[in-house]
Amino acid sequence: MTQPDSTLEISWSSHEPGSGAGNDAWMQNPCLSCGACCAHFRVSFYCGEIASADGGGMVPPELVVQVGPLRAAMKGTEIGNGRCVALRGEVGSPGVHCGIYEQRPSPCREFEPWLADGTPDADCQRVRARFGLPPLPALTQDDVDPPAHAA
Ligand code: SF4
Ligand code: SF4
Numbered sequence: 118m119t120q121p122d123s124t125l126e127i128s129w130s131s132h133e134p135g136s137g138a139g140n141d142a143w144m145q146n147p148c149l150s151c152g153a154c155c156a157h158f159r160v161s162f163y164c165g166e167i168a169s170a171d172g173g174g175m176v177p178p179e180l181v182v183q184v185g186p187l188r189a190a191m192k193g194t195e196i197g198n199g200r201c202v203a204l205r206g207e208v209g210s211p212g213v214h215c216g217i218y219e220q221r222p223s224p225c226r227e228f229e230p231w232l233a234d235g236t237p238d239a240d241c242q243r244v245r246a247r248f249g250l251p252p253l254p255a256l257t258q259d260d261v262d263p264p265a266h267a268a
């Protein structure tokens with residue numbers, strides 16, 4: 118999380134529909150009508166996450182591009198401010214989703230809209246704002262206990 122703006126390494130939330138936060142569906146998973154991070158950040162990861170004959174990884178190789186000796190990035194995101202090739206739907210609209218959700222790389226599994234204490238993630242907020250999406254509210258203790266970040 119220390120890279121320059123458009124090359125921050127992130128992803129799609131691992132929130133499952135129905136997990137965590139409150140009773141409102143949007144609060145449970147704002148990612149399902151967002152997708153902003155998948156159209157903004159460079160999503161790069163260790164090349165061992167790419168699916169291969171030895172079964173070492175899961176990310177479809179046709180969807181990645183090499184960006185370093187041992188690093189790959191999702192196509193479309195390698196420069197930053199680009200849309201991931203696996204993103205389906207329109208950013209900011211209901212139904213937007215990851216087309217390879219079960220095979221998405223680690224940064225996509227680790228990036229969350231909220232921190233463990235319920236504070237909205239600053240990078241999530243920033244990229245949502247870039248696409249004209251409203252900020253997320255902080256979660257209450259009831260929302261985060263049990264933890265909202267079920268992987
Ligand atoms: S920017 Fe935040 S709310 Fe939007 S999809 Fe990414 S993690 Fe979810
Ligand atoms: S692989 Fe999926 S979760 Fe990751 S950036 Fe692309 S669309 Fe988003």
